[in-house]
Amino acid sequence: MYRILRKEPLGSSLYLFEIEAPWIAKKAESGQFIIIRQCENSERIPLTIADYSREKGTLTIVFQAVGYSTGELAKCEAGDRLADVVGPLGVPSEIENCGTVVCIGGGVGIAPIYPIARDLKKAGNNVISIIGARSSELLFWREKMAQVSDALYITTDDGSEGRKGFVSDVLKEVLEREKVARVWAIGPMIMMKVVANTTRPTGVKTIVSLNPIMVDGTGMCGACRVAVGNETKFACVDGPEFDAHEVDFDLAMKRAAFFKEKEKEASVFGQGGGGCKCRK
Numbered sequence: 001m002y003r004i005l006r007k008e009p010l011g012s013s014l015y016l017f018e019i020e021a022p023w024i025a026k027k028a029e030s031g032q033f034i035i036i037r038q039c040e041n042s043e044r045i046p047l048t049i050a051d052y053s054r055e056k057g058t059l060t061i062v063f064q065a066v067g068y069s070t071g072e073l074a075k076c077e078a079g080d081r082l083a084d085v086v087g088p089l090g091v092p093s094e095i096e097n098c099g100t101v102v103c104i105g106g107g108v109g110i111a112p113i114y115p116i117a118r119d120l121k122k123a124g125n126n127v128i129s130i131i132g133a134r135s136s137e138l139l140f141w142r143e144k145m146a147q148v149s150d151a152l153y154i155t156t157d158d159g160s161e162g163r164k165g166f167v168s169d170v171l172k173e174v175l176e177r178e179k180v181a182r183v184w185a186i187g188p189m190i191m192m193k194v195v196a197n198t199t200r201p202t203g204v205k206t207i208v209s210l211n212p213i214m215v216d217g218t219g220m221c222g223a224c225r226v227a228v229g230n231e232t233k234f235a236c237v238d239g240p241e242f243d244a245h246e247v248d249f250d251l252a253m254k255r256a257a258f259f260k261e262k263e264k265e266a267s268v269f270g271q272g273g274g275g276c277k278c279r280k
Contacts, residue, residue: 002036002082005058010140013065014108015074016050022057024087030115031093031209031241034059035217037083038076043069046214048112048186048240049088059085062111062140089217090240093207097124099181102174103149104167104195105131106187110141112209113186118148120184126150128178130170132187136161168194180204185244189253196244206244210235210252227251 006018024034033048051060065074076082093116101120105113110131121127127148132155133139139154139161146152153170154162163170168191174180175198183206185195192208199206215221219237226233227248233239 002085004076004078004080004082007076007078010062012137013074014062014138014140015065016060016062016111017076019059019061019082019085020057021059021085021087024085025052025054025057025059028052028059028088029092030095030119031112032088032090033112033211033240034061034085034087034089035214036061036073036085038069038073039083042072042083044215044217045069045073046089046211046217046236048209048211049115050111051115059087060111062108064108086217089236091238093119093184093241095119095123100126100128100178102171102180102183103127103129104171104183104185104187104191105129105145106167106185106191107133107138109185109187109191109209110139110145113184114141114144114148116184116186117145121148121150125181128174128180129153130155130167130174132156132162132167132191134158166194167191168198171195171198175199175202175204183207183244184209189249189256192244192247193249193253196247196249200245207241208244208247209240210242210247211240226255 003020004017005020008016010016028049033046035044035046047061050062063070065071103113103117117127117129128151129145129149130153134157155165155167183199185192186209214236215223217236219234224235226235228242229246
């Protein structure tokens, strides 16, 4: 169980794992996430489901090796086993035919926006997709996104591919010429904040997926609390999707920075040989 069936490098420190998890794949829906541990003493890593196959009994995840735990996870190869995979967790995306929709994926957020765009297209929507990254080497799944979109726009911060600029630049132009019913955005916190500020004056409902620090994934620990409107919500059980115009992004970004020092300590510890080994 939880064997890595396929590992595919997607770009600079970006990796795709296809994982054998038939019971989770049977229930998975777009917008949901899983929590994985590489081995018994590993950190729990929340990752939004990028794809799933009920027929094959598999889940697909995409992650970037940016810290100690994801760096260790990136060392695993096809054939290795993960200690555990918990899920599917969270509330699925609300998929319905509402007209013209915009799906935005920034960086690693391209992966979880894909199944949402796919399901929205299947529901009969006119899907406009915008994907972006800092540079071309951080872009992936261009063809997959094109297949589930009526129009696909690509942006890079440095202009190395597509249009030079940000996803919000294209979004603003789309909103000016199209009657958009709904916007989904998944990516870095600052990107989602800018998207929310772009759509707020138009009144177009905008949905973001928050993936903050999580521990148990069941709402018991409170680590993933976020301020939405005048309420405290837990991303693991109330989300991960929320109304972007209600999210306190400044607070969310401050909370996301709480553990940066701990991450540095973990990296130093890992260099001393404290990591775990992938299991066959």
